[in-house]
Amino acid sequence: MTARIREFLKNRTDEGPCLVLDLDVVRDNYTAFARTLPDTKVYYAVKANPAPEILKLLTTMGSCFDVASIGEIDMVFAAGCTADRISYGNPIKKESEIATAYKAGITLYAVDCEAEVEKVARAAPGSRVICRIHCDGTGAEWPLSRKFGCEPDYAVDILEHAHRLGLVAHGISFHVGSQQHNVEAWDRALASAASVFKVCAERGINLAMVNLGGGFPAKYIRKTPKLESYGKAIFRALRKHFGNAIPNTIIEPGRGLVGNAGMIEAEVVLIAKRNREDDLRWVYLDIGKFHGLAETIDESIRYPIKTTKDKDETGPCVVAGPTCDSVDVLYQKTPYPLPVSLAIGDKVLIEAAGAYTTTYSSVGFNGYPPLRQYVI
Numbered sequence: 001m002t003a004r005i006r007e008f009l010k011n012r013t014d015e016g017p018c019l020v021l022d023l024d025v026v027r028d029n030y031t032a033f034a035r036t037l038p039d040t041k042v043y044y045a046v047k048a049n050p051a052p053e054i055l056k057l058l059t060t061m062g063s064c065f066d067v068a069s070i071g072e073i074d075m076v077f078a079a080g081c082t083a084d085r086i087s088y089g090n091p092i093k094k095e096s097e098i099a100t101a102y103k104a105g106i107t108l109y110a111v112d113c114e115a116e117v118e119k120v121a122r123a124a125p126g127s128r129v130i131c132r133i134h135c136d137g138t139g140a141e142w143p144l145s146r147k148f149g150c151e152p153d154y155a156v157d158i159l160e161h162a163h164r165l166g167l168v169a170h171g172i173s174f175h176v177g178s179q180q181h182n183v184e185a186w187d188r189a190l191a192s193a194a195s196v197f198k199v200c201a202e203r204g205i206n207l208a209m210v211n212l213g214g215g216f217p218a219k220y221i222r223k224t225p226k227l228e229s230y231g232k233a234i235f236r237a238l239r240k241h242f243g244n245a246i247p248n249t250i251i252e253p254g255r256g257l258v259g260n261a262g263m264i265e266a267e268v269v270l271i272a273k274r275n276r277e278d279d280l281r282w283v284y285l286d287i288g289k290f291h292g293l294a295e296t297i298d299e300s301i302r303y304p305i306k307t308t309k310d311k312d313e314t315g316p317c318v319v320a321g322p323t324c325d326s327v328d329v330l331y332q333k334t335p336y337p338l339p340v341s342l343a344i345g346d347k348v349l350i351e352a353a354g355a356y357t358t359t360y361s362s363v364g365f366n367g368y369p370p371l372r373q374y375v376i
Ligand SMILES: *Cc1c(COP(=O)(O)O)cnc(C)c1O
Pocket: 045, 047, 048, 066, 089, 090, 175, 177, 178, 179, 213, 214, 215, 216, 252, 253, 254, 255, 256
């Protein structure tokens, strides 16, 4: 926890769970990305946390943005960013949305099939398109693999189709899966990307860019490799597969830029045992899957939960949210060790919660308000 967050929470007088996010950490993270991959442009994945303060800070630092919808485009414009620094990276867009983005000046679009190419050709003529290829997501705690991306050899046809329709076949993108622990995950994807570059060149189409996606981790409980290790592995893979003709590259970090910048303060609502003999306690918090902790689905992301009693003996707990929905259980398959002295009314801190929390929070399920955020 940063000193600024500690100070903020000490002076906080309002009730209910909240996320406190320290902009200094975001600033440091952006600088670390820029330093680690100096030839690679950063496109912040807005969905991770679109707080206006974050978007403004990153705009002034020179960041570009990866957006998925008109709503996100509006937020990035409101932060003072210009259209030339925006990539419309969602391969699933309505034609009317593409037209709106094009009218706003955006000329960089992701596609992963021929029908999407045709939409872009009609609604954003002459624009640059990047074809997303499939990645298997192995090594990632939150894989994004199943839904997006074509097979690499098909990407050649899709890009050629774009070229014929008057678009600029600009490059290849992929996402190796979010919270990716394996620094070598980029190697296979870059091998595929290089082969697409080669076959496209044989057909007279010169691709210029590889979008290396996101996947850079935040530190939760499990140890993660250092950012430098990712940078080195990516550079090695670029050299290996592209030789001296390394293309322009961009990255789209979401979690890696904001994950460790925020912390949720929550409260223990109830501690229950389900039978007399059981050691296992059910600990119900005032925040759950519907208030921002959606990435606990399948217990994928295991947040560090801190209490003021962490020096005491611990015992196994099922950790759950407060709503009347039985899916609102955070950790059960692998029970969470919490102090036996933990009591109803105690505050708990959920660390590294700056990414994918406020955006996943429901509007008012069971009458609980969406997760409040303070950006400091
Ligand atoms: C969500 C997303 C990202 C960000 O991924 P992280 O793992 O959070 O860095 C980047 N690119 C695209 C296309 C995305 O959908």
